[in-house]
Amino acid sequence: MTTESPLLDVRVRSKRFAQQDVLRDVHLQLREGECVTLVGASGCGKSTLLRIVAGLDRDYEGEVRLGGEATAGPTRDIRFVFQEPRLFPWLTVAGNVAFDGRGPVDDARVAALLDEVGLAGFGSRLPKALSGGQAQRVAIARGLFVQPRVLLLDEPFSAVDAFTRLKLQELLLSVARAHRIAVLMVTHDIDEAVYLGDRVLVFEADPGRIGAAIPVTLQQPRDRDAPDVGQAVASVRRALQRAHAL
Ligand SMILES: Nc1ncnc2c1ncn2[C@@H]1O[C@H](COP(=O)(O)OP(=O)(O)O)[C@@H](O)[C@H]1O
Ligand SMILES: [Mg+2]
The missing domain is CATH 3.40.50.300 (P-loop containing nucleotide triphosphate hydrolases)
Known part of the structure; x- marks a missing residue:
């Protein structure tokens, strides 16, 4: 192509x-x-x-x-990011990012993505502990996770x-x-x-x-x-x- x-x-x-x-x-x-x-x-x-x-x-x-x-x-x-973050409240930030992945979770990759969206160190938080903007960053990281x-x-x-x-x-x-x-x-x-x-x-x-x-x-x-x-x-x-x- x-x-x-x-x-x-x-x-x-x-x-x-x-x-x-x-x-x-x-x-x-x-x-x-x-x-x-x-x-x-x-x-x-x-x-x-x-x-x-x-x-x-x-x-x-x-x-x-x-x-x-x-x-x-x-x-x-083809990945979709919605108007609202649509995170799973019972999963951590890292768990949400890696949700659509297959096989064992690549923690380093999740961490790198969180770093890229400005959320380094947020991986173990739950969505309820995020601001709206932070939650949308997680949604973007999740959208990127499967490349x-x-x-x-x-x-x-x-x-x-x-x-x-x-x-x-x-x-x-x-x-x-x-x-x-x-x-x-x-x-x-x-x-x-x-x-x-x-x-x-x-x-x-x-x-x-x-x-x-x-x-x-x-x-x-x-x-x-x-x-x-x-x-x-x-x-x-x-x-x-x-x-x-x-
Ligand atoms: N699931 C649905 N069932 C019936 N009508 C729908 C459905 N989804 C959207 N519509 C109608 O289709 C039109 C376009 O909706 P939508 O694509 O959501 O518009 P926009 O995103 O531009 O605001 C609207 O008239 C809406 O009411
Ligand atoms: Mg619309």
Whole structure:
């Protein structure tokens, strides 16, 4: 596979819930290591799309291809980080991180991942002894544990305070780059979509579809205060207005 051929190729011709046409003709591709962000009005089908990509919803017309191969259900190569951390309260932090692993737990690897997400020494804590931001870091470490090729995130930082959110954005960028993981992330925060995305997909509703794909051609590492960040944010906002999402 050349670096130009897509790692992930998603085609949803149609997704319905009962009489409702939720997604229609959604086609998106991710290259290795690329970060694509998805914005759109509430209820336009973003989470449904992510669940389809994750293999959690197979009741649709279309296909999800990873590395050229059609997927059939959940795979270790595609991991999902939800809005809330969804940790098992009875397992330690380390136990949660290693939960999806096979065979004996590699303690050194768990420790290295916890270190990477800024939680060195937290392995033996229980989730109830974590802040919301820390718990979401554990969820990210868990997502990375099986070394996926694609990480899906559904509004992952919505429940944390603004300061923690900025730090988690940096964390996501650094781990995705370090592991060359492709990221597909839903967010309702336009600044976040631009700051993290190599491309921002703006969804339209009824039925859900990609209304605009806005490339973000800012330098890496990005500077949040650069003037062209403001221009990219304005383009996304205009696209959301055209999609009647604002
Ligand atoms: N399990 C379900 N059963 C029936 N309708 C659903 C289900 N999940 C989502 N929907 C409907 O599908 C539409 C898209 O939902 P969702 O993908 O959650 O939107 P978003 O994430 O963009 O807010 C909404 O109208 C929602 O009510
Ligand atoms: Mg949603």
